Amino acid sequence: MKVSALSLIMVIVFLFGCVRTHQINTVESKSADSAVKKTTEDKWLDSITAASGDRPDEEQEPPSLAEEKKSLINSYNNVKVIDTLLEVKDSLRFYSRFYCLKNSRITIPKKYVFEEKNPVDFVTYHFANYIKISKKGKTVFEKTIVKKDFDGVLNDQLKRYGVLHGPYLKFANDTFNVGYSVSIPITDIGVGVSVTVSKNGNYVITGN
Secondary structure: OOOHHHHHHHHHHHHHHHHHHHHHHHHHHHHHHHHHHHHHHHHHHHHHHHHHOOOOOHOOOOOOOEEEHHHHHHHHOOEEEEEEEEEEOOEEEEEEEEEEEEEEEEEOOOHOOOOOOOOOEEEEEEEEEEEEEEEEOEEEEEEEEEEHHHHHHHHHHHHHHHHEEEEEEEEEEEEEEEEEEOOOOOOOOEEEEEEEEEOOOOOOEEOO
């Protein structure tokens, strides 16, 4: 049977159109599946983020006193180090090492151990913060900060049972502000204090 050239062309065009339509539908289907998958993954990631506590500050739940106690005990063997160059021009470097004084025990009376059903005295330790500031390779300030340095701004209760926590560094207007809190462990009784040091090494101790 003879097939004319025109008929053959029409058959080829028809078959090509079917294949092209199938390809488009396949691509669209895959795109839709990807969109669904991406939406599902986004929701999953959002749930993980929420579960990990990465939420606005106002939505964060403060740690319980029991969690704070556990964190304090874990910190006995940790050393917090800050070592940073803050000004290239003057080679202004700040070094800090915050650590536990395991030879300086302090006993917190059981009246301050609020969350335990049968409270007992809690024995913990003091902390210290060694700070060294250098300018153009020359040391301009070097001191080990301890709670006793803040006795002039503490009440009697915090002088007896307070422990130093921190540090929190802020550098502005050629001045270092090293912030701390002095508080009675596993309580919310405490105050903020700070050491302000100029880039020339002069310092002032203040309470908030």
